Structures are given as structure tokens and as C-alpha cells.
Amino acid sequence: MxxxxxxxxxxxxxxxxxxxxxxxxxxxxxxxxxxxxxxxxxxxxxxxxxxxxxxxxxxxxxxxxxxxxxxxxxxxxxxxxxxxxxxxxxxxxxxxxxxxxxxxxxxxxxxxxxxxxxxxxxxxxxxxxxxxxxxxxxxxxxxxxxxxxxxxxxxxxxxxxxxxxxxxxxxxxxxxxxxxxxxxxxxxxxxxxxxxxxxxxxxxxxxxxxxxxxxxxxxxxxxxxxxxxxxxxxxxxxxxxxxxxxxxxxxxxxxxxxxxxxxxxxxxxxxxxxxxxxxxxxxxxxNGHGRVPAASYAYARFASGTVIPEVVRRMFREGHRCWSGGDPFATYEAYLQLPSPLSPLCNKGYVTRLMAELHAREPWLQQSFDLRSAQGVAAYIDWFCLHARSQLGDSRLVEPVQLRAARVPVAAPPDRLPPPAAPGETQLTVVGYLQVASGVGEAGRQMLRTAMHAGFRSKGLAIQPPSLPVSVDEALVPWISDGQAARVQIFQVNADQLPTVIQDLADQLPKNSWRAVVPFWELEHFPDAWMPAFDLVDEVWAPTRYVQKMLAKRLNKPVLHMPPQLSFVPPPPAPRAQWGVPEQAFVFFFAFDLLSFVERKNPQALLRAFREAFPPQVAGTEVCLVIKTLNGHRAAAHSRSLLEALKHEPGVVLVDQLLSRAQSLQLMACCDAVVSLHRSEGLGLLVAEAMQLGLPVVATDYSATTELVSPQTGWPVACKLVPVPEGAYPYHQGQVWAEPDGVHAAWQMRQVYLNRAEAARRAQHARARLEAEFGADATAQRLRRRLAALLAGGERLGDAA
The missing domain is CATH 3.90.550.10 (Spore Coat Polysaccharide Biosynthesis Protein SpsA; Chain A)
Structure with a gap:
């Protein structure tokens, strides 16, 4: 040329x-x-x-x-x-x-x-x-x-x-x-x-x-x-x-x-x-300086979304002048977790290649931990699990070591195995807020559906705490009973409520029951005050890896990764006009409960990002934001003031009312994308629902939602970890959560708005992955496999998946 x-x-x-x-x-x-x-x-x-x-x-x-x-x-x-x-x-x-x-x-x-x-x-x-x-x-x-x-x-x-x-x-x-x-x-x-x-x-x-x-x-x-x-x-x-x-x-x-x-x-x-x-x-x-975030750099992360730290880049360039493993952005993350050939095994596992690299580059680590001995390896693994994130910048590089170090045999002791159910007798009971409009309530309903799909004779035992709304979901009424529970019970109840629930249901829970609990918690460290509750159950079924790693190292009993069913059959479509949503606008959606801690859901950050992404002349006509709230009439004063502000925010459509599960999904489905700039999530049900509905998702790149949202399945938002302020959440002492990058959030929202074809491609990939890993068949198979292993008295390690 x-x-x-x-x-x-x-x-x-x-x-x-x-x-x-x-x-x-x-x-x-x-x-x-x-x-x-x-x-x-x-x-x-x-x-x-x-x-x-x-x-x-x-x-x-x-x-x-x-x-x-x-x-x-x-x-x-x-x-x-x-x-x-x-x-x-x-x-x-x-x-x-x-x-x-x-x-x-x-x-x-x-x-x-x-x-x-x-x-x-x-x-x-x-x-x-x-x-x-x-x-x-x-x-x-x-x-x-x-x-x-x-x-x-x-x-x-x-x-x-x-x-x-x-x-x-x-x-x-x-x-x-x-x-x-x-x-x-x-x-x-x-x-x-x-x-x-x-x-x-x-x-x-x-x-x-x-x-x-x-x-x-x-x-x-x-x-x-x-x-x-x-x-x-x-x-x-x-x-x-x-x-x-x-x-x-x-x-x-x-x-x-x-x-x-x-x-x-x-x-x-x-x-x-x-x-x-x-x-x-x-x-x-x-020219817009400061509006294009550094986090948008394409070569900053592995294909999974994990940040690539400098120590990894240096390890690669010094150790692999010729790399035969294909695209390192896709393959080198797994290589980092392989055992290092230079150190022995110990009861907690092994030193990975990444751990060995970090150890070799830090003289103080070499002085503190002798990797030639099993004792030194065990001590180094403990240090790595607790402190390596500050060195590496991303917990996803530490998580595999944490889970491996915490694994315990998952076989129940013979005296704790439940007797087989008689022919025609209910085999399994799911205890939870099965008719309550809440994330934990929906998780319980999905567990009951999973049990039935797995072929177990199952019943639900619905509980109704006084602080939550009245019945809103009648679909499972035929499978809900207030009679005697089966000898295998799955409590879809958080740890703080578990002792009270078991005490209140004492007459309905048979002696010699086998019990599992599915707890949720949003911050990284599980509250000490709640730990005794796990003495009341035989196993803990962690709904996410995020929850699993916080409990596995603290309990001397199985803590299995048993994710809930997240797929569902979408309801029939409903017109936007039903909720006052502009017909021709591109619509972002978010939902939160005003009885929850609003600081964790972080709607204020979403409003700032929306204003940054879309100027006033666009917001409300070409683009709008739908915010679905719940319990506004029961909220505290500061939450009510937020609600009033939302009513007058340009480009924002506020829907503050109690909707059925089907209506909530219909409202979400008539939108074009979902944004969640949460500071922390134990599951991220809103994100999962959006993926199942085929909507592109913009979400904070932290906590449990990282298990769903990657650059292949959505639009992760960069963040930094900050201390949880006093009064912002229970048991905040010593805890951190995310502060999403508002500039990056606005940028990601703009990308979804401008790049419709790419947004649709990622949304399609997300829905396929959701069905494959968290669909009815996948979750039913996990449940069948776990209960079969339990009843057979077999011993497996660490994971029901």
C-alpha cells in the first residue's frame, strides 16, 4: 500500500x-x-x-x-x-x-x-x-x-x-x-x-x-x-x-x-x-477526560473477569517466553492453581504455582514460611487464605485455595443417617418463607421445586415471620403442608432465625431428623453470634461459593456448594403502559426492598451513574430508569426521603407497590437491561432473574454476583473495597464491601445502550450458562447425588456439584 x-x-x-x-x-x-x-x-x-x-x-x-x-x-x-x-x-x-x-x-x-x-x-x-x-x-x-x-x-x-x-x-x-x-x-x-x-x-x-x-x-x-x-x-x-x-x-x-x-x-x-x-x-x-474509565482497558482481566495482578504478568513473562497453552487470558488463570512441584502436600492441600511465585518474590514470606516442610506449607496456606487478596487485588485468585483448605469429609456419621421413608411417605420437607415476597422466600420455593423435579416425594412447611408481607405466591399451595415434617429437612432459613424456627416447629419435626440449612449472608465474615445455630443441623448447603468460603473454614461439618435453581418459566408479557414505562425508551431496571438496608443495595450510586451516562435531554425520552421498590409505606424516615426523591428524579419511573412474583417478572421483562450497583450480595437474585429473562446485566464486580456476571455474560463494574460504616449494616465491625466505580458504571450502561448486538450476545450466553449450571435439571441432579451419597453412607470431599 x-x-x-x-x-x-x-x-x-x-x-x-x-x-x-x-x-x-x-x-x-x-x-x-x-x-x-x-x-x-x-x-x-x-x-x-x-x-x-x-x-x-x-x-x-x-x-x-x-x-x-x-x-x-x-x-x-x-x-x-x-x-x-x-x-x-x-x-x-x-x-x-x-x-x-x-x-x-x-x-x-x-x-x-x-x-x-x-x-x-x-x-x-x-x-x-x-x-x-x-x-x-x-x-x-x-x-x-x-x-x-x-x-x-x-x-x-x-x-x-x-x-x-x-x-x-x-x-x-x-x-x-x-x-x-x-x-x-x-x-x-x-x-x-x-x-x-x-x-x-x-x-x-x-x-x-x-x-x-x-x-x-x-x-x-x-x-x-x-x-x-x-x-x-x-x-x-x-x-x-x-x-x-x-x-x-x-x-x-x-x-x-x-x-x-x-x-x-x-x-x-x-x-x-x-x-x-x-x-x-x-x-x-x-473532550470528556475522566469519563472513560481505566477499568475499560481490554487487557486488564482474564476472560473470566478476574483482575490480572502485576505478579502474574511478571510470572508469565519471566517463566514462559514460549507459552503453549493457548490464549493466556483464557487459560493461565487455571495454570496458576496447579500444584507447585517444589513443595510437599499437607492436610490443608498444596501450594499452588501462584502461591509459590508470590512466596519466591517476597523475602519476608520466605523467612516466615518454610515450604520444604508440611508444617510450613500449612502455615503458608493459612496466611494466603487470610491475607493474599491484599497482595493480589482480587479474591477470585484466592478462593480456590480457601475452599480446598477448608474441605471436610461429607459423609454423615452412621447414627445421624435418617431412616428410609416408608412407601408413599414424604421423603423430604423444605422449611422456609414459601409464601413471602423476599429473596429468601423465593429461594425456598425454588428448593421445593428442585426437590420435586428430582423425583423426591416432597412437601413444603411454610413459616411466616411477623416482619414480612403476607402471602403473595399461591403456586405451591398444593405442596405446602402444616403437618408433620419428613425426616429429611432442608431449612431455607438464615442462621439468625434458625434456632427460633426449629424451636417453634418442635412438635412438627420428628426425632432423629437429618437437617441441612441453606443460609445467606452478604458480608465476607459470618457473624460470630450466629455460628452456634449450625450445631442444630447436620450439613450446611452454601447457595454460592461466596457463602461457602466464609463458612467452610469455620465449621467442622460439611459445607457444600449447593446453588439454588435460578431458572424459571417466564410469565406472559405485559404492556409497559401498565406501569407507566415510556413505550419507545430504552429502559434500565433495578429493584430493592426499603425494609432492607438501603446502603447495601446502593440505589444512590445507580442514580449518579444514570445521570452521568445520560444527559437530561436524553433521560426520560430516549432512555429511562425504572426502580421497583417494596415496603415504602413501612420504611424508616431516611428511606422514605429517598423514596420521595425518586418520585421527582428526571428520567426515573418509580413503581412502589407489592406485586406477585409473576407481576414482578413481567415488569422486569418489559425493560431492556438490569443494573445492580450493590455493595455486596449473598446471591444476587435480581441478577439471576434478569439473565433468565434474557436481559443484559450491569453489576458490581464483587461478592456472589461474580459467579454469574463476567465479561462473557454481562457488564461487570469495577470497584474498590472499603470498610462498612457503622450503622450501615449489622455486624459491620471489621467488614468490607464494595464501592462501585461510578464512572465505570456509567460507561458500562452506555455500552449496553449503544451496543445492542453485543448486549444481546452476552445476555444469550448468560441465559444458556444459567440453564446449564443452575437450571432445573442441573440442581435436581445435585440434590439426587447428594442425598444418594448421604443415604448410602459414602464419603466424598467438598462439593456436591
């Missing part, structure tokens, strides 16, 4: 940096209208052409022909990846036929033509470099001479290349180095792409060093140069400012020029610099 122009100017960034890159690309195009302008996208393209609109062409990093691209992207974090792509983009442009190519960092603005650069290239320069410093910088503030020596002599925020054999040779050498060694490890003498270029003046006879003061002005050399404002422009040492490098600037806070230095802070910013910073910040903010 022949280039349209002999000149190309380009930058490299991920999607979150595009608002800054636009300033660079627009300014470069204005100063050099003769050049072709390119954005090399170190990310994946979104299905929103308007996002990339502009007078520039987009080329993705994946399109550059980088060998073993998935391994290359997996090897590096976002900053390393963006810099590692650089020589490959130069090679790509040379292959397109360009004779003169200029790279500029996305946080640069071009203020005047780059005449000196193109003059050098026209004169035969193979490469043009700008040094960080053109005179010694012996000062207290970073960077001084030594700091520059660590970072590299030349600032690679700028590089110009002239097409010639020498440049081709240097780019091939540089690309070979950056394929595996583009790392931020100054202690090893490497700082991403920069330090390698210190060698180039010795390698390339035609390389040129540009020392003109108006080029690459930034915090590292500004103290040595005189920046002045002249009319509408700026000069440096009396010559035109060609381009300023705003490295480390925060456009929303201009008290500091750069986060990388203490220089040029409050009181040390000249009027000329302040004006330049204001001008740049206005442009960047107008």
Missing part, C-alpha cells in the same frame, strides 16, 4: 486516554495539515464509531502483526503495553510507504510546526531524539541528573524516524527487545522503552539529537528554560514553543504541573505556565 503523504504523525493510547490524545491529534493536524494523522489503539475497538470520530485513522495494536499477540498483551500492564507497541507501529507505517514518521505521547500539545524535526529527516537522519536535559540538573526536586540516568537520557514521548535501512534495523532490534523486556524495572536498568534508546547514538550513525529548547518542554527541563506568553502563543528562551509535554498533569486539579515531581506546585507556577495549563485542561475536559 502506498501512503497518501510522505509524512505520518501518530500517538499510542488505550481508550481511557483518548480525550487527551484528541488534543494531541488535533493540534498535530492543525500544525501539519500535509501529514497523515494516526491513533494506534493499545486496546480493543468499541462498537461506537462516534467515539473515534476525528481527522485521524485508527489502527489497533492487534493489527500490527506483533508475533504471538495475545501473549504479548498478557505479558504487560497498561503502561508497559502502550510503550511496547511503539516500534511495531513505526514498522507498520514504513510498510505503508511513509518516508517521515513522528511519534508523540498522547499527553502532548503541538503549539507550532515541527520544522527542525522534518529538516533533520529531510537531511538524512534515520532517527531524531530529544534529551530530557541539555544541561546538568543538580537540584533537590526530582528529577535530578541521577533520576534522569535511571529513566533514560532521551524522552521517548517523542521520536522521529526516517525510512531507511538503518532505521529499519534499529526498529527491528528495538521491537525484539520490547517483545519481552518492556518493563518498568529501573533497578535492573530498564525503564519500559526508553533506556534501550540510550544505546542508539552508538548504533546508528545517522541518528540525530535535537536540542532546540522549544521541543519536548516538560517538568523535567522547565526549570532550566524561560517560558513566556507572547500574545496568543508561548516562547521558550525567546524561540517558539513547539510542543509541551503535560506528563503527569491532572486537568481537574491544576495546583500541580505533574504528579511525578514536587516542583511546580502551589506558589511555584508562573503566570505563563498557569495560562498554558488552563488552556490545555479546558480542551482535555471538553
Amino acid at each position: 502506498i501512503a497518501h503523504s510522505p509524512r505520518a504523525i501518530f500517538t499510542i493510547c488505550s481508550n481511557n486516554y483518548l480525550p487527551m490524545a484528541r488534543v494531541l491529534l488535533q493540534s498535530a493536524g492543525q500544525q501539519h495539515p500535509e501529514a497523515d494523522i494516526y491513533l494506534c489503539l493499545a486496546d480493543t475497538l468499541w462498537d461506537d464509531p462516534a467515539f473515534y470520530a476525528g481527522d485521524f485513522q485508527v489502527i489497533t495494536a492487534e493489527a500490527l502483526g506483533i508475533p504471538d499477540f495475545q501473549e504479548f498483551a498478557f505479558r504487560y500492564g497498561i503502561m508497559e503495553f502502550n510503550t511496547a507497541v511503539k516500534p511495531f507501529m513505526f514498522q507498520h507505517l514504513m510498510a505503508l510507504g511513509y518516508a517521515q514518521m513522528v511519534y508523540l505521547d498522547p499527553d502532548i500539545e503541538v503549539m507550532a510546526p515541527l520544522d527542525h524535526v522534518f529538516a533533520l529527516l529531510a537531511d538524512g537522519a534515520s532517527l531524531v531524539l530529544t534529551p530530557h536535559l541539555t544541561q546538568p540538573a543538580e537540584r533537590e526536586a526530582f528529577p535530578d541528573d541521577v533520576g534522569i540516568m535511571r529513566a533514560g537520557v532521551f524522552n521517548l514521548g517523542f521520536l522521529a524516524v526516517g525510512a531507511c535501512p538503518e532505521a529499519e534495523r534499529i526498529m527491528a532490534w528495538w521491537g525484539g527487545r520490547l517483545q519481552y523486556q518492556c518493563v518498568n524495572e529501573p533497578e535492573r536498568g530498564i525503564f519500559v522503552d526508553q533506556k534501550f534508546m540510550d544505546l542508539v547514538p552508538g548504533f546508528a550513525a545517522d541518528a540525530r539529537i535535537l536540542r532546540e529548547p522549544g521541543y519536548n518542554l516538560a517538568y523535567w527541563n522547565l526549570h532550566q528554560r524561560d517560558l513566556q506568553m507572547q500574545g496568543d502563543g508561548w516562547t521558550v528562551d525567546g524561540t517558539p514553543l513547539r510542543f509541551f509535554h503535560f506528563s503527569g498533569i491532572d486537568p481537574a486539579d491544576l495546583r500541580q504541573l505533574s504528579k511525578y515531581t514536587t516542583a511546580f506546585g502551589p506558589g511555584a507556577i508562573s503566570p505563563a505556565l498557569a495560562a498554558l495549563m488552563r488552556r490545555y485542561a479546558r480542551q482535555v475536559l471538553a
